[in-house]
Amino acid sequence: MADVTVAAIDDDRMLLGGLQFWLAPVTDLDLVATAPTVAAYLALDVRVDVVLLDLNLRDGSVPAANVTRLLASGAAVLVVSTIPDAEHVLATIEAGAAGYITKDNDLPVLVEAIRHVAEGGVAISPELAFVLSNDHRPGRPQLSPQESIVLRAYASGATLQATARRAGIAYGTARQYLERIKRKYTDAGRPTHTKLDLVERVREDRLELDGLHPPSQP
Amino acid sequence: MTTTSRIGVPGTLAVHRRTRQVLTRVAVLLRVIALAPLVLAVLAGIHDRDYTAPWLAAAVYLVFAAWTTIFVLVAWRRGEVTTTLQVTDVAVIGACMLLVAAAVRPEFFVRVSSSDLEAAMTVAAVTIAIGGWPRRAVAACAVLFAAHALAEIPTTIRVGAGNLINTLNDALWLGGGALLAGMIAHGLLAMAGQVDVAAQEAAASQAALARLDERMRHDHERLRHYRTLHDGPLTILTAIATGGLEHNADDVRRQCAINANLLRALIADDSTSSLSDLSIALTEAGRDYAVYGIRILYQFADVPTDLSQNVIDALTGASREALNNIAAHADTDRAWLTVVAEDSAGGPLVTVTITDRGRGFDLSANPPGRGIVHSIQGRLAEIGGTAAIHSHPGEGTRVDLRWQP
Numbered sequence: 001m002a003d004v005t006v007a008a009i010d011d012d013r014m015l016l017g018g019l020q021f022w023l024a025p026v027t028d029l030d031l032v033a034t035a036p037t038v039a040a041y042l043a044l045d046v047r048v049d050v051v052l053l054d055l056n057l058r059d060g061s062v063p064a065a066n067v068t069r070l071l072a073s074g075a076a077v078l079v080v081s082t083i084p085d086a087e088h089v090l091a092t093i094e095a096g097a098a099g100y101i102t103k104d105n106d107l108p109v110l111v112e113a114i115r116h117v118a119e120g121g122v123a124i125s126p127e128l129a130f131v132l133s134n135d136h137r138p139g140r141p142q143l144s145p146q147e148s149i150v151l152r153a154y155a156s157g158a159t160l161q162a163t164a165r166r167a168g169i170a171y172g173t174a175r176q177y178l179e180r181i182k183r184k185y186t187d188a189g190r191p192t193h194t195k196l197d198l199v200e201r202v203r204e205d206r207l208e209l210d211g212l213h214p215p216s217q218p
Numbered sequence: 219m220t221t222t223s224r225i226g227v228p229g230t231l232a233v234h235r236r237t238r239q240v241l242t243r244v245a246v247l248l249r250v251i252a253l254a255p256l257v258l259a260v261l262a263g264i265h266d267r268d269y270t271a272p273w274l275a276a277a278v279y280l281v282f283a284a285w286t287t288i289f290v291l292v293a294w295r296r297g298e299v300t301t302t303l304q305v306t307d308v309a310v311i312g313a314c315m316l317l318v319a320a321a322v323r324p325e326f327f328v329r330v331s332s333s334d335l336e337a338a339m340t341v342a343a344v345t346i347a348i349g350g351w352p353r354r355a356v357a358a359c360a361v362l363f364a365a366h367a368l369a370e371i372p373t374t375i376r377v378g379a380g381n382l383i384n385t386l387n388d389a390l391w392l393g394g395g396a397l398l399a400g401m402i403a404h405g406l407l408a409m410a411g412q413v414d415v416a417a418q419e420a421a422a423s424q425a426a427l428a429r430l431d432e433r434m435r436h437d438h439e440r441l442r443h444y445r446t447l448h449d450g451p452l453t454i455l456t457a458i459a460t461g462g463l464e465h466n467a468d469d470v471r472r473q474c475a476i477n478a479n480l481l482r483a484l485i486a487d488d489s490t491s492s493l494s495d496l497s498i499a500l501t502e503a504g505r506d507y508a509v510y511g512i513r514i515l516y517q518f519a520d521v522p523t524d525l526s527q528n529v530i531d532a533l534t535g536a537s538r539e540a541l542n543n544i545a546a547h548a549d550t551d552r553a554w555l556t557v558v559a560e561d562s563a564g565g566p567l568v569t570v571t572i573t574d575r576g577r578g579f580d581l582s583a584n585p586p587g588r589g590i591v592h593s594i595q596g597r598l599a600e601i602g603g604t605a606a607i608h609s610h611p612g613e614g615t616r617v618d619l620r621w622q623p
Contacts (some may be wrong), residue, residue: 083482104478104515126554127517134519134558153616157515157554157573162613 004118007033007075009041009066010054015103019052022107029114038066048075049118053097055081055088064091064189071096076117089131093182094189099123100131122182129155132181141184150177233417237410238350239297241403245345246293249286252337256282259334268326275321278314282335285310299349307342308358311335312365319369324376327369328384336388339366340395347400350407355396363389450505451477469511472551476508483516494521497557499534500570503541504555510545517556522566532597533570533619536605539593540572540617548576548615565623575614581607594619 006029008019016034023031032048035041037059041051051070055063063079070077079092079100089100098117101110102125113123133151143151146167153163154174164174260279262268269275289307293299299307315335319327327334339362347355367385374381454473464470483501497518504514537555544553554573559566590607594617598605603621 083485102482104475104482126515130517130519130556136520152558155517156556156571156616157552157575158616159575159613162575162578162608162610162616165610165613166608166616 003028003030004050004115005048006031006050006052006114007035007041007046007048008052009035009038009057009070010052010080011036011058012054015054022110026107026111029111037061038069042069042073047073050098050114051075051077052114053077053079053092055079055085055092055100062091063088064095067092067095067097076120078113078117078123084127084131086131086134089128090135090137090185091189093128093132093185096186096189099125099182100128101125102127122179124154124178124182126155126157129178132185139188141181141188143181143184147177147181150174151181154178233413234407234410237406241348241406242293242298245299245341245348246290248341248344249290249338252341253286255337256335263322263326263334266326268322270323271321275318278317278321282310282314282338286338299345304346304349304351304354304358307345308361311339311342312361315339315362315365315369319372324372327373328377328381336366340392343392343396344399347396348403350400350403352400355400359393359396363392366392450480450508472511472513473508476511476513479513479515480505483518494518494523494525495527496525496530496533496568496570497521499530500537500555500557503534503538506538507541507545507553511551512541512545513552514541515552515554517554519557520559520566521557522559522568525568529568529601529603529621532601532603533568533621536594536597536617536619537570537572539590539597543590543615544572544574544576547579548574550574550576550614562622567620567622570619571616572619573614573616578609578611578613578615580611581609 006023008016008031010016010019013036020031020034023029033041033044033046035044037057038053038061039059051073053063053066053070057063057066067077067079077092077097079089079097080103081089081100082103084100084102093100099113099122101113101123105113105125109125113125117123129151133148133155146169149167150163150169153166154160158166160174160178161171164171167174167177169177256279263275285306289303293303318334343355343359343362346358366388370381370385374385454470454477458470458474480501483497483504497516501516504516507514541553541555544550552575554571556571556573557568558571559568594607595605598619598621601621603619605620606618607615608618609615
């Protein structure tokens with residue numbers, strides 16, 4: 001399998017230097033570009049699999065808009081920050097970011113998240129689960145009671161196994177729940193501007209449902 | 219414009235309003251009492267056969283009685299004598315006096331000592347004066363006295379100067395009564411206004427005191443906040459800055475990570491409220507585990523800021539015990555300390571969760587030992603809370619502490 005190409009956008013030069021130093025020994029991840037802003041990164045005109053995007057860039061850019069611009073470049077976006085600023089974390093997830101982790105995580109956690117996102121998966125850290133489980137906004141996506149239990153247990157730092165045991169479900173099911181919750185947020189952020197969009201969304205949702213419950217064949 | 223502002227007291231004020239109400243009711247009662255001399259005058263008039271047009275007199279008395287009833291009811295219910303009531307009252311009394319004069323012999327006003335509607339006339343002027351309307355009271359006195367004088371012209375012609383003195387005497391009582399009533403009302407209302415201002419000032423200083431108290435509490439909180447920062451992050455940063463520590467050494471980096479989490483906890487606490495005593499107490503407790511090299515990740519959301527000290531102590535003490543168990547048995551260097559509060563009918567349900575991803579243990583094979591039972595469940599039981607422990611070999615341990623007011 002080809003190496004995963006990674007770019008990092010952060011205005012903290014010390015952090016970018018540290019990241020280069022950190023990822024150097026990881027053979028399957030190539031940090032090919034670093035930039036202080038999204039505009040500077042796009043000007044480099046490189047294509048990468050995963051962009052590590054700092055949540056609060058000091059250029060005053062809007063975090064969710066940054067995610068949208070990067071997704072348009074074809075990369076998956078993993079948002080990172082020092083402090084989980086709930087409002088902006090939620091906005092970036094709704095804008096389609098594949099995941100969020102805080103910068104204090106160890107290297108193996110970061111590497112695993114990047115690999116997962118590169119494969120088209122989602123990276124739900126306990127800190128992201130905590131932000132989602134404490135989302136009190138009126139228009140937030142509705143979660144089932146079972147989804148809430150899984151989200152809360154995972155948010156408190158429990159492993160996925162322990163979370164599954166707490167909810168009385170299988171490990172794989174717990175993972176599916178987390179991914180479904182993440183998808184609910186991304187779907188909530190997906191705009192339906194025109195009637196055509198709406199038809200498209202209904203079609204997508206039906207496909208999704210069909211995928212979850214395959215009709216039994218006689 | 220309100221009467222209140224006329225005597226220089228701002229706003230609608232409780233004692234002032236109440237005083238006006240009492241004064242109005244006094245005026246209304248006077249009005250009822252003034253019916254007694256009228257009844258006596260009428261009885262005397264009937265006895266002496268003074269009524270030359272009894273049907274006219276009867277009609278006038280009926281109209282007057284009906285108006286008095288309306289006046290008393292409306293003024294009593296509203297607690298004030300409105301402009302409409304004042305004007306109508308003066309007009310009705312004046313007209314009645316003139317009409318009664320047309321229905322009696324001139325001697326009628328000489329024989330009865332308090333002639334007919336005189337008492338009602340004085341009370342009407344007094345009522346306006348009591349309401350705090352000095353100019354209107356003067357005008358009312360003038361109109362009523364004019365009607366009174368006109369009504370008594372035939373009597374004055376018949377009796378002469380004697381009745382003139384009598385009429386002037388009535389005018390003095392009318393004006394004097396109104397002046398006296400106005401002065402008393404003005405004095406009372408001014409005093410009531412002062413009482414209200416004093417009450418407002420007292421309430422304002424009480425609010426200022428409360429703000430000061432809040433400020434002191436806030437400063438105290440900040441002081442604790444700084445102490446936590448001083449003992450942790452500031453100490454290690456200073457040590458690195460002075461060159462006394464090799465910052466790349468594993469143990470130094472671990473301490474940096476631990477202290478970074480401490481800073482994160484103190485910064486990231488629910489941004490909509492002030493830092494809660496519980497989150498400060500828990501980060502203080504967590505700081506003490508730095509010596510064991512345990513990195514605690516703090517997550518706080520919606521933590522109530524008004525928890526009592528014994529609740530904070532119990533939750534913090536139980537958390538310490540859970541962290542002790544991690545340090546002693548879990549074989550891990552990471553722990554999560556999470557506090558959330560949910561709104562519920564009985565008050566906020568506060569849940570403190572201490573989680574690790576360490577060794578874990580079999581709860582059925584290792585029933586909760588003395589430490590867990592006494593220090594965790596016992597502490598929570600004392601404040602009416604509960605503690606639950608979840609663990610499984612290889613899957614870490616999770617301790618849930620729950621408390622609700």
